[in-house]
Amino acid sequence: MTSPHDKTAPVVDAAHGLGERPSVPAARTGQPLPLPLPLPQPQPTAPPELDYNGRKHRRAMDNASLAEMARRIPRALAQTARLAWSVDRRMAITILVCQLLSGLGTAVMLTAVAEALPLLTTHDPRAGLAQAWPALAVAVVALAAGSGTWILADWATRRLNPKIASTADLALVDLHMRAELSAYDTPGFTDRSQAAEIGAMRAVDLADDAKTLTNGFVQLVSAATVLTSLHPLLLGVLLLSVVPRGLGGVVAARIDYRVHDRTISARNVRGMMRWWLTTAELADELRANTMRGYLHFWYRTMCDRVEGRELEGARPYLWVTLLAASLAGLFTLGMWASLAALVLAGTMTTAIAGTAIVASQTAGRALNSIVRYGAVMFHHGLYLSDYFDFIAEVGSMTASRGSARPRTPKQIRFEAAGFTYAGKDTPALHPVSLTFSRGEVVALVGENGAGKSTLIRMLTGLTLPTEGAVYWDDTDLATADAEAVWQHVGLVPQKNGHWPLAARENITLGQPHSHEDAPVWDAAGRVGMADHLRELPDGLDTLLARSVWGGQELSGGQWQRLACARAMYRRPAVLVLDEPTSEMDARGEHQIFRELHTMAPDRITVVVTHRLDNVRMADRVIVLDQGRIREEGTFDSLVQTEGSLLAELYALAQDR
Missing domain, CATH: 3.40.50.300 (P-loop containing nucleotide triphosphate hydrolases)
Structure with a gap:
């Protein structure tokens, strides 16, 4: 234990921390004082884990069954159509007609291919091509028409989107400005308002998603209809080829959503903090109070958390995708084997089998779109429902009292x-x-x-x-x-x-x-x-x-x-x-x-x-x-x- 009079007792240096007092005064030796050893700086406390437990639709998709998703998606489509119809009927009709024409084009293309393939398999290629070219021309025209209608639908959607965004946002802002002040005091008003605002922002995404989703359904129905008309067994063959991909897509979408849900709190707060770190309004306080070190550490921690959780989701996503692809490949081989067996048994022509393969590829792409955009529409549709519910709620709370017009009061x-x-x-x-x-x-x-x-x-x-x-x-x-x-x-x-x-x-x-x-x-x-x-x-x-x-x-x-x-x-x-x-x-x-x-x-x-x-x-x-x-x-x-x-x-x- 050191005495207060011991010349070697430790002292605290204001600039460097704890050090040893030299045994011989510097004035007597003429030697400079040795620099005291700095104490290690304490590590900043990591920011707490954040989770918005109060979010209304927290883990909605993760907890939803496939049946519930299947029930909610049509409702989301209907609400999106209602919003589109209210802002621009002409563009909404254009998109709908283009979707139907696109499906019709796919059906005509597959039917024409089915007619052309038998002619191309004759012993005389030139004669076969001469006989098949009208059907091939129809297939090409149908394919081009389908692509053209898709481009036209995309153009109509791009014209519709800004109107949907403005209409949804203006309706929400106008209702807030016209609502009785007592509306703001009702329990949960702010939460419902924020959910409705999210719905208004996602309404634009829903228009695009609805277009792609409905196109996927139309393409899938077109392919299935053509195959069934060619041979009743082909519908079962089609299901064998696309179901594994669909199930894999649903599981992969759930993994993506889970990663998104686990990081949404950190990403939201990080986004808010980024503004505070870069705005001139707080630049003086940040520098003068030496906040930079901790805030940089805090921001980097949030970045690392988001990055880490996204990387954690990469491995299960890879395994699910590989499993789904393997099953799809296995079932595709089974489909080809089934088609070969039907051809060898004489119950199906080679041309019809070839058409079935083309149709299965078309159906597979359509199913991928359905799964991907269906999952997105399910989640976004929840917030769109919030938007319509909030519009109805606040619409009944606007400042509509009476018709009397008071004069300047005495x-x-x-x-x-x-x-x-x-x-x-x-x-x-x-x-x-x-x-x-x-x-x-x-x-x-x-x-x-x-x-x-x-x-x-x-x-x-x-x-x-x-x-x-x-x-x-x-x-x-x-x-x-x-x-x-x-x-x-x-x-x-x-x-x-x-x-x-x-x-x-x-x-x-x-x-x-x-x-x-x-x-x-x-x-x-x-x-x-x-x-x-x-x-x-x-x-x-x-x-x-x-x-x-x-x-x-x-x-x-x-x-x-x-x-x-x-x-x-x-x-x-x-x-x-x-x-x-x-x-x-x-x-x-x-x-x-x-x-x-x-x-x-x-x-x-x-x-x-x-x-x-x-x-x-x-x-x-x-x-x-x-x-x-x-x-x-x-x-x-x-x-x-x-x-x-x-x-x-x-x-x-x-x-x-």
Whole structure:
């Protein structure tokens, strides 16, 4: 054990770690100090294994029986056809007709080959060719026509795909924008929305997959029909040649899916992390806090996991493929032996046997397409079903209330109005009775979760009360047209949009705009943004999105000023500001509240703020506590009242 006075006791070097103190001071020997040995750096902790257990269709294909897959694939085809029919009937009909013509071409080609082969096997090749050329010409024309119809179907699908993508995406986005806000609060809404979004994205893939799958069915049916017409036993011979390939294809598809399913979590999170590692928004933090080493290790670990699991799936895939190919080869030999036996027995001609071999190859290719794209359609079809289910669900929850069109309100009255979120037992806002009058500035104060945002939603008609009623003058908002109500509202929420639009559109957004920019500059001047906007490279035409080439970015406080300018440009009858100056400097904050006073006589103004010094400017203060009105009055009267919550919060703010 070492003593604190022992000259050889170990010491900690700030730069290099633990080392030995030299027994003779360096000043006496003139020798340099030996470099201390660095301690080994601790290995970073590997990221945890990730698995999205909550995914709705997790391991759906892996757990599905062949019978279930067979039942679901027709439904997926029907839903895809329904979507295609709704966006472009002409292209949908074109694809369908091309599929039928392609199958007809295959049937005609096989029949023509069956007619030509006997003539080609005569003792006189020239005479046989002279007799066979009409049938051969028909086979070539049928083959060319089949290829042409496939190209035409592909062209029609390429025209259809962008329309399907746009229609599915627009329907989903539009429903989200029109849905009642209460829809977002229903249990599992986000999960169902994400599943529907996946369905919308995969709708395009389904159109291609459906085309290839149905073509495979048509080709298989055509080959089987021709063979059966040539000889009844040939259908059994066909099954012997293609069934092993089909079963092998199903098993191989399951292996592919299992690998995909086991890596989807790592790939998704890796994709998200890649953006964070390469974006300029986090470049400062990443470098200054020396995060690069661990994040590179984390990212490489995820890459290794994905790569390793894909390599693990390569071996079973190889064995399954080899086994299926071996069985297919064995059955193909059996097919040829059966055909030879039938020919030798005199029950089948050589020409028909040759046609059977050609048809089996056609059927094999068709079956491969059916298995491959059937497995894909089964999985994608689950999400397409989610899409249609979600469309139906949210379609019944859009903001369709009544036809009344309220005018600019002189008063807004809460009559025992309260709100309870879906799935909650405790109201977010207990029944309250309040009146807001034109020309009045009202401040809402309360701790987090007190019910301020819920009250604002009810005040502006964004949410209808679950009990009681809210009136704009004599109009119950439950009977009013929602869009007509919102035409009179200007809202600056806590989280405002940094819209990737030109500066002008960021102010005029939601309102018609003439070619005259004077009102835009007036709104910008009211919030102190006019000078900054003039300094932008293209003034009001400057794109406010740094991630886009030529775009510019604003600070957090400037974005808040712009959001206030957007509300003021609307000149609303009901102006609501929820923490409008949380990121502004003192000058900007003062200017915003000064403008509120100037504009107050013409409107109902409600302000939510945690900066209680700003509450002084309000005509009335409403203090909420746990969903109830705790107190109400002027700022001065409340802070001087013993036991007042506002007085307590104000005192705490002053102590900071």
